[in-house]
Amino acid sequence: xxxxxxxxxxxxxxxxxxxxxxxxxxxxEIFQSDIENCINDSPxxxxxxxxEEDEILGYAMLAKSFSTEFGKPCIWIExxxxxxxxxxxxxxTAFFAYVDEKYPNHLKRLEAEEENERAIHVYKKCGFEVxxxxxxxxx
Numbered sequence: 001x002x003x004x005x006x007x008x009x010x011x012x013x014x015x016x017x018x019x020x021x022x023x024x025x026x027x028x029e030i031f032q033s034d035i036e037n038c039i040n041d042s043p044x045x046x047x048x049x050x051x052e053e054d055e056i057l058g059y060a061m062l063a064k065s066f067s068t069e070f071g072k073p074c075i076w077i078e079x080x081x082x083x084x085x086x087x088x089x090x091x092x093t094a095f096f097a098y099v100d101e102k103y104p105n106h107l108k109r110l111e112a113e114e115e116n117e118r119a120i121h122v123y124k125k126c127g128f129e130v131x132x133x134x135x136x137x138x139x
Contacts, residue, residue, distance in 0.1 A: 001035070001038045001048060001059065002039060005049045006032075008049075009059045010028070010032065012056075013081075016081040021113055022113070034061060044063060044065075046064075047061050048061070048062075050082065050095070057082060057089075058081050058086055060077065060079055060080045060095055062076065062077060062099065063078045067107050073106045073107070074106060075103050075106045075109070077099070078110075087118075093125070096127075110123065
């Protein structure tokens with residue numbers, strides 16, 4: 001992800017965060033901060049765009065942490081969005097293979113809404129297991 005992708009990624013984030021795939025709607029302020037962290041080489045966040053020639057098909061963001069439960073570094077697939085017309089083309093599957101290759105000794109985690117059965121099917125196909133956790137947050 002580079003500065004030239006920022007406007008298109010922002011538009012995709014607005015769509016993604018307004019969809020049933022995500023619980024919160026976010027805000028442009030948060031989205032712009034996320035994009036800036038991806039572009040400015042944050043040690044915590046990496047941004048990717050999926051493109052075919054000059055057309056952006058989707059984007060992803062990875063967050064880095066450590067899992068004491070599993071005793072290893074952890075890569076959180078925070079955002080994974082494909083434009084509707086680009087879904088089902090194997091882009092997500094290829095991205096998971098890339099993440100596995102880039103971070104072979106890391107735990108990979110992601111979240112999904114139960115209703116997002118199509119995405120969960122892809123995640124399971126790529127080796128992810130459903131964990132029986134209740135997630136909590138505090139701001």
